[in-house]
Amino acid sequence: QTAADIRSMGERYGLNSGEIDVVCQAAQVIEDRLHSAADEFVPIHCDLSQSNILLTECGLAPIDFSLFGLGHPMHDLGILIGNVSTLAQRKAIAEGYEQAGGRIDLPLLDAGMTLGLLEAMVFHADVWPKEDWFAPRLPRWVNEMLRPLADGKPLLDENMYLINLK
Secondary structure, eight states, rough: HHHHHHHHHHHHHHHHHHHHHHHHHHHHHHHHHHHHHHGGGGOOSOOGGGGGGHHHHEEEOOOOOOOOOOOHHHHHHHHHHHHHHHHHHHHHHHHHHHTTTTOHHHHHHHHHHHHHHHHHHHHHTTGGGGGTTTTHHHHHHHIIIIIHHHTOSSSSSOOOOTTOOO
């Protein structure tokens, strides 16, 4: 997305100019981190949330590959970790990823998790602003994820604890 696209989306969501600047800065951090790791890109799901994973007799099976493409594995992991609500769930996901041979890169995981949030905001731009939960949640996203990332601060520690929760 260009800065103009991000500004337009921010205005649509009712962000003030300072918050829009934070979103633009966070997007730049995400771009820089992913660009520096472009040689690690592999095919990824790009929407790996609980609603896109089935439990079968053979184990877990991802579904809905409509956003499938090349990306960093921390994007998929970040989306999944960003869509669970408890520390125990985040730890279990991270442990399972590592047991399967994956290596967690925390700065890229922060970028992937935040990119997942921004993507969801774009995908749901016509619906979310009308929902009652959205107005109080948006400033939390800015203060707990976007601003810290823009400032170069970590979002998750090695134990998958969300550092900036208010």
